Amino acid sequence: MDWQLEAEKRKDHMLKELQQLMAIPSVLSEETTPDAPFGKDVKRALDWFLEKGTANGFDVKNVDHVAGHLEFGQGDELLGILGHVDVVPPGAGWTKDPFGGAIEDGKLYGRGAIDDKGPTIAAWTALNLVKDAGFEFSKRVRLIIGTDEESGFRCVERYFEKEEMPTIAFAPDADFPIINAEKGIAGLVFSKSEWSQADALVSFKSGERTNMVPDLAEATVAGEFTAWQERFNKFCSEQQVSGSAVESEENTTLTLHGKSAHAMEPDHGINAGILLALFLKDHLSGDGKQFVEFIAVHFHNDSRGRKLGLDFADEISGDTTFNPGVIRFEKGKKATISISMRYSVSYPFKEKMTDFETEGFLLEIASDSPPHHVDENDPFIQTLQTVYEKQTGQKADLLAIGGGTYARVLKKGVAFGMLFPGEKDVAHQLDEFVDIDNLLKATAIYAETIYQLACKK
Numbered sequence: 001m002d003w004q005l006e007a008e009k010r011k012d013h014m015l016k017e018l019q020q021l022m023a024i025p026s027v028l029s030e031e032t033t034p035d036a037p038f039g040k041d042v043k044r045a046l047d048w049f050l051e052k053g054t055a056n057g058f059d060v061k062n063v064d065h066v067a068g069h070l071e072f073g074q075g076d077e078l079l080g081i082l083g084h085v086d087v088v089p090p091g092a093g094w095t096k097d098p099f100g101g102a103i104e105d106g107k108l109y110g111r112g113a114i115d116d117k118g119p120t121i122a123a124w125t126a127l128n129l130v131k132d133a134g135f136e137f138s139k140r141v142r143l144i145i146g147t148d149e150e151s152g153f154r155c156v157e158r159y160f161e162k163e164e165m166p167t168i169a170f171a172p173d174a175d176f177p178i179i180n181a182e183k184g185i186a187g188l189v190f191s192k193s194e195w196s197q198a199d200a201l202v203s204f205k206s207g208e209r210t211n212m213v214p215d216l217a218e219a220t221v222a223g224e225f226t227a228w229q230e231r232f233n234k235f236c237s238e239q240q241v242s243g244s245a246v247e248s249e250e251n252t253t254l255t256l257h258g259k260s261a262h263a264m265e266p267d268h269g270i271n272a273g274i275l276l277a278l279f280l281k282d283h284l285s286g287d288g289k290q291f292v293e294f295i296a297v298h299f300h301n302d303s304r305g306r307k308l309g310l311d312f313a314d315e316i317s318g319d320t321t322f323n324p325g326v327i328r329f330e331k332g333k334k335a336t337i338s339i340s341m342r343y344s345v346s347y348p349f350k351e352k353m354t355d356f357e358t359e360g361f362l363l364e365i366a367s368d369s370p371p372h373h374v375d376e377n378d379p380f381i382q383t384l385q386t387v388y389e390k391q392t393g394q395k396a397d398l399l400a401i402g403g404g405t406y407a408r409v410l411k412k413g414v415a416f417g418m419l420f421p422g423e424k425d426v427a428h429q430l431d432e433f434v435d436i437d438n439l440l441k442a443t444a445i446y447a448e449t450i451y452q453l454a455c456k457k
Contacts, residue, residue: 049085080413261428
């Protein structure tokens with residue numbers, strides 16, 4: 001079977017379905033109901049997939065409106081494919097409609113195009129290709145749809161409390177060739193609530209989610225507009241970023257624009273919060289200075305935790321990284337610095353956290369998802385390598401990432417595509433897109449994978 005040719009035959013239909021799914025702005029919402037626990041738009045995206053499954057003859061199940069699955073085939077063993085339909089907020093500055101699905105120069109644009117609606121549609125199309133080809137299945141194949149991947153994995157945690165764990169599984173939500181190791185992901189919160197000295201800093205705000213490098217930071221300081229304007233403009237010019245200072249009554253609000261990126265590699269972005277803290281530390285005194293100085297000293301030009309004494313690396317997964325994604329300060333109240341820590345597979349987490357001294361700030365471990373690793377000699381890994389090499393003609397090297405995919409909740413699972421080697425990673429960034437030719441290539445790879453792992457030869 002020429003899976004690439006079969007994928008190309010369904011190109012128009014696949015793109016149409018992807019545009020339909022991307023038109024749903026499925027961002028986590030605080031406005032929830034019992035049947036929409038993550039918001040009505042996230043529910044709409046889940047329902048869209050379940051309705052497609054029913055229409056195409058799959059066995060469909062909705063699990064407490066947080067996840068669902070579409071199943072086909074027969075056998076005691078279960079091959080799982082895990083994708084998600086929730087997306088991060090689009091942010092400001094797009095040149096395309098983030099939910100429009102515009103096609104231009106061989107690319108389809110929109111939030112979720114590569115993370116993870118595009119890859120999930122590729123897997124969905126591949127599953128239909130194998131099903132419609134009439135092969136006899138030796139395993140059941142289940143496409144599992146999550147709705148909270150970007151905000152904590154509550155969807156799959158609930159799902160696997162009620163549903164069986166796949167025998168083997170992959171998540172089309174990262175890079176090709178094969179990711180068999182994922183770093184641990186911990187949420188760290190530095191906080192301080194006892195302040196003693198008055199200061200010009202009234203408030204400081206940067207970021208909304210720890211899994212993104214914040215591209216916007218704002219600070220309100222006491223003082224006239226002219227006192228801050230010249231110094232701030234000079235700083236922004238030196239750092240090659242944009243910013244503004246606006247007077248409001250007795251205060252001035254400073255705004256700095258950075259560059260967003262995924263927290264798995266903070267150095268791919270420009271953290272607006274860190275830069276604004278770097279500027280303010282030389283212009284304040286007292287409590288505000290102590291707060292911004294802690295940020296600037298420990299995180300400026302150091303995403304590896306060296307200045308904190310928490311750095312670590314190993315051969316399997318590389319460096320441990322730290323992203324101060326959410327920073328909050330309000331005069332007289334508790335101040336917080338919330339960090340996404342992506343730690344190496346062999347990182348001595350308990351030992352490091354126990355011995356750490358916080359220099360007057362309280363350290364709380366808000367969450368911890370341990371590292372995940374599947375041995376390179378496992379037959380499952382070797383089958384994926386064979387398929388990838390057959391479909392691409394390229395060597396299927398094994399990779400490790402600092403991102404978290406659904407693979408980490410699986411007994412035996414990996415992340416498998418769909419970003420190809422050399423492709424620009426635009427997940428969580430402005431004007432996110434999926435390359436259409438690569439979408440088709442990924443569909444062929446997934447179809448061949450399903451055939452090799454779940455069909456009788």
